[in-house]
Amino acid sequence: MGNGVLTVLVVDDSALMRRRIADLLGEAGFRVETAATGEEALARLPVVDPDVVTLDVTMPGMDGLTCLARIMVEHPKPVVMVSALTGAGAEETLEALRLGAVDAVQKPAAGAIGRIGEGLVETVRAAASSRPRRVHGLRERLRLARARIAGEDFVVPEAPLPAPPAARVAAGAEGDGVVLVGVSTGGPSTLEDILPLLPADFPWPVVVAQHMPAAFTATLARRLNELCALRVLEVERATVLAPGMVCIARGGADVELARRGGRLQAVCVPAAPERPWHPNADRLVASALRLLPPDRLVGVLLTGMGNDGAESMAELHARGGRTIAESEDSAVVFGMPQDLIRRGGAGIVLPSDRIAGQLVRWLMPAQRRAGGH
Structure with missing residues (x-):
């Protein structure tokens, strides 16, 4: 050595x-x-x-x-x-x-x-250059994280992004809204830190671009579906987006958002040869920005090598959208979120087990106050 x-x-x-x-x-x-x-x-x-x-x-x-x-x-x-x-x-x-x-x-x-x-x-x-994760019991990990979301142990950033008006982000608000997730190396275990903590009445659908071969993503979606209150499925064909669902992009291809018949959909498209990583996070976010105003999007960039997702999420942030970068202390490989931070495009930087709590606080403020501690 x-x-x-x-x-x-x-x-x-x-x-x-x-x-x-x-x-x-x-x-x-x-x-x-x-x-x-x-x-x-x-x-x-x-x-x-x-x-x-x-x-x-x-x-x-x-x-x-x-x-x-x-x-x-x-x-x-x-x-x-x-x-x-x-x-x-x-x-x-x-x-x-x-x-x-x-x-x-x-x-x-x-x-x-x-x-x-x-x-x-x-x-x-x-x-x-990665950090191996010691895997503790999943059930205990979820229990502790849920308790943290419900209680006072959640660290609110000192200078949070100004949120859009409450009427626009509360559950049941008119109009579409989507959480966009980009993730690569270390992704499956990191997604387990986040998606199972989102409640069944989470108001916006979640679309995930996880760099992964086609043989993996159906199995990944099935495993996450067993852990989550939300319904998790692989995007094999045009899928209408609705609250209460998580769409995992099909491996080996790309995913884009489209509007057909007035309904927002996640659509599986052939992998763009000029882009090195698939499913491609930059392509997903760019398609969302063409269809929705920035205040109806939240970008989350997680562990992974390279820089996929950083350019488009930095643009989302610059246009007034909300973005989260995973912090170095929890990322298996810090490349992708680090690039977003370097571009000044990360609204908040959080370890993976705090991200679900931040999403709930942003998108479900009324319910959190009603069922608070």
Whole structure:
């Protein structure tokens, strides 16, 4: 690990796959160590002390999920899961992200490594600067966060943005309003810090652009739907937006807002080739700004590498809209929210477990006073 060279421990039961990944990372300038089993990985971890671990999801003996859980308890490190991204693999990989993995990448198949190699290198490099999250019991996490929203433990910013008139933002107000969320690396567990805390009568729909392959987003939406009071669904086709719902953009494509027949919809559109990340947050926010006044939009930019969402949310902020950037102390990768802050486009900077409370305070002020403490 000397001289600034990052060390990666590659864990895979396939000798061919270990060699492929090791060669790819070695050519990119990483120092690479390998392990053939979960047991070997756990034994080598304190010796090698890698900056990042790449971990196969499916291995005989100790599988990837079991190995990951032990890594996060015994020797926490940024872990990138390597998955075939099949339907079954998506379930296991999303569980790995809940357990604390930073991100997941597609396993390089024969002849396909050139297509995914750049993404693997970029993900491992971003993971090296990430902070691994120790995952506590989800139920207890939600209970404490709900108590904080309901009580006085919520830190109100010293200089909050001036809110639009109460009549325009209270639940049941006339006109459309949408919460727009951009998120990437570390997103699934971060969304669990936020969406399950929104009440069933939350007045505006939420549209989420989470950078993710197509194989993942239906599973992500289904898992979040089991945790949330709001209905969570994947945007597969034009979906009419209404209060009480969260729309997860379909992976591998982009999502835009459109108005058809007088009704606001989330529409799945082909990925824009000139944009490097999909589903693309900048494209989502730009489409919303074409249809709605800024005071009917709230932009939330969460953990992720790169800068997707920062330009459009900075514009939203400049035009009088409300924006939230996730703070560095909770972001797995601070890139996206940091870029929004640097542009002066973050109205408020909050850790992930405070964001739902801020949304409730902005959009449900009358109900909070009526059911207050």
